[in-house]
Amino acid sequence: MTTPIPTEDKRLFAYPQDRSCPWQPSSGYRELGERGPLHRVRLWDGKSIWMVTGHAQARRLLADPRMSADRSRDDFPAVLPRLDAPIFKPIAIIGFDPPVHDIHRRMLAPDFSLKQVRALRGSVEELTGKLVDDMLRKGPPAELIEDYALPIPSMVISELLGVPYDDHAFFEAKTVGLLQAKSAQDAEAAGRALWDYLDELITAKEREPGGEGVLSRLVGRVDEDGDLTREDLLRIALALLLGGHDTTSQMIALGVVTLLEHPHQLAALRADPGVLPAAVDELLRMVSVTDVSGVRVATEDIEIDGYVIRAGEGVLVSSSMTNRDPEVFPDPYRFDVHRAGGRNAASGRHHLTFGFGIHQCLGQNLARMELEVAFAVLFDRIPDLRLAVPLDGLPTRSGGTMQGVHTLPVEW
Amino acid sequence: MKVTADRRRCMAAGHCAISAPTVFDHGEDGLVVVLDADPGEDAREAVETAEDLCPSRAIAVETAGTERVPAR
Numbered sequence: 328m329t330t331p332i333p334t335e336d337k338r339l340f341a342y343p344q345d346r347s348c349p350w351q352p353s354s355g356y357r358e359l360g361e362r363g364p365l366h367r368v369r370l371w372d373g374k375s376i377w378m379v380t381g382h383a384q385a386r387r388l389l390a391d392p393r394m395s396a397d398r399s400r401d402d403f404p405a406v407l408p409r410l411d412a413p414i415f416k417p418i419a420i421i422g423f424d425p426p427v428h429d430i431h432r433r434m435l436a437p438d439f440s441l442k443q444v445r446a447l448r449g450s451v452e453e454l455t456g457k458l459v460d461d462m463l464r465k466g467p468p469a470e471l472i473e474d475y476a477l478p479i480p481s482m483v484i485s486e487l488l489g490v491p492y493d494d495h496a497f498f499e500a501k502t503v504g505l506l507q508a509k510s511a512q513d514a515e516a517a518g519r520a521l522w523d524y525l526d527e528l529i530t531a532k533e534r535e536p537g538g539e540g541v542l543s544r545l546v547g548r549v550d551e552d553g554d555l556t557r558e559d560l561l562r563i564a565l566a567l568l569l570g571g572h573d574t575t576s577q578m579i580a581l582g583v584v585t586l587l588e589h590p591h592q593l594a595a596l597r598a599d600p601g602v603l604p605a606a607v608d609e610l611l612r613m614v615s616v617t618d619v620s621g622v623r624v625a626t627e628d629i630e631i632d633g634y635v636i637r638a639g640e641g642v643l644v645s646s647s648m649t650n651r652d653p654e655v656f657p658d659p660y661r662f663d664v665h666r667a668g669g670r671n672a673a674s675g676r677h678h679l680t681f682g683f684g685i686h687q688c689l690g691q692n693l694a695r696m697e698l699e700v701a702f703a704v705l706f707d708r709i710p711d712l713r714l715a716v717p718l719d720g721l722p723t724r725s726g727g728t729m730q731g732v733h734t735l736p737v738e739w
Numbered sequence: 740m741k742v743t744a745d746r747r748r749c750m751a752a753g754h755c756a757i758s759a760p761t762v763f764d765h766g767e768d769g770l771v772v773v774l775d776a777d778p779g780e781d782a783r784e785a786v787e788t789a790e791d792l793c794p795s796r797a798i799a800v801e802t803a804g805t806e807r808v809p810a811r
Contacts, residue, residue, distance in 0.1 A: 390796060433751075433769075436751035441757070676757075677792070687750065687752050687794035
């Protein structure tokens with residue numbers, strides 16, 4: 328079914344818009360945010376949805392059970408062409424509503440808990456140190472994505488899931504192929520390659536039970552008439568593998584760029600390692616590596632602060648703009664590692680980069696730990712690190728909602 | 740102040756155990772465990788941060804008969 332685009336919709340703000348600075352949203356987003364907390368925006372397919380830039384409204388909507396995350400619904404918006412690919416409908420956990428979401432999420436909770444993450448820290452410090460050893464042996468220069476930012480989360484999620492890291496070049500390339508695809512067809516092809524790979528891997532684990540990692544453990548829980556079918560497990564494996572390395576690697580890379588471009592902030596961080604957790608959350612707020620805190624569809628009419636979201640209308644919460652709501656973050660475009668004020672270890676955690684509500688990022692504590700280790704080890708071991716190309720010469724991702732650079736040349 | 744946590748709502752985000760580690764912890768299943776259901780006033784700011792940050796609205800704080808139930 329095709330609906331002609333009403334003339335007025337052609338004048339709506341087009342979402343998404345590329346950044347011109349790696350850590351700041353486009354000026355168009357900024358102007359939009361200044362006009363109010365909710366906006367009608369136009370997507371690639373001509374459909375219009377709500378874009379939420381107000382922090383309080385975003386939290387309420389993301390915690391509202393009348394907002395559905397079910398990507399298999401006909402009225403669920405495809406924010407980008409790639410999200411029209413069948414592989415994304417439905418993607419595990421993030422694309423399901425309760426009760427299925429809650430059942431699968433709780434199966435994974437022990438593997439991503441704070442205790443588990445703290446237990447992993449030593450081994451992450453060790454592998455990170457080895458990556459720096461290799462960089463120092465080979466360089467300068469170095470390519471920070473391939474040499475550092477990507478292998479850290481990629482090795483960690485491989486180990487955690489029980490996916491052989493020897494296959495990293497394959498699954499990393501297909502993940503980029505899926506998440507950066509410009510069409511549904513390209514996304515589907517990359518996604519199917521990952522699906523087939525994971526299908527073989529799970530078959531091998533079924534033949535030899537008792538192996539290490541989340542997937543081996545869950546293979547033992549598969550019950551076609553119960554809470555976890557084999558297809559559920561494959562969808563979970565795909566979601567965890569995708570979600571576990573691409574955004575974290577780009578957050579490491581863009582975090583390094585942001586720190587290098589704010590030398591006083593970097594110096595403040597180096598002078599007081601106790602600032603590190605708050606600095607990581609300030610970087611998460613500032614960079615907003617994925618601009619989508621959440622996409623939902625209203626299942627009923629919802630009134631919020633004088634706006635009415637009608638049943639069937641799509642809603643997108645922008646992390647880069649809700650993270651710059653001046654009601655919550657004074658002088659919001661300023662990068663300040665002391666923003667949290669040291670009052671409380673958690674007081675810098677109000678940003679919505681990991682989302683809010685029941686879908687808040689499953690791997691957030693793992694990501695925070697990897698980021699802390701990555702920044703601490705890198706700037707400790709290579710104190711005179713610098714970009715090897717001008718900032719405006721960095722090859723940046725475009726046309727999507729996930730920020731990133733294709734390569735990050737550095738020297739020292 | 741009286742502190743309760745609803746394990747049926749908990750999604751193991753971990754904010755509470757970081758915000759107020761003397762009041763909240765996690766069990767082997769990753770879900771919230773209340774260590775101190777009646778903490779002193781000196782823990783108020785930390786407990787209120789935990790309540791505010793909890794994404795699945797699992798934490799409730801009651802003060803002198805007035806219960807604050809987080810919006811659903």
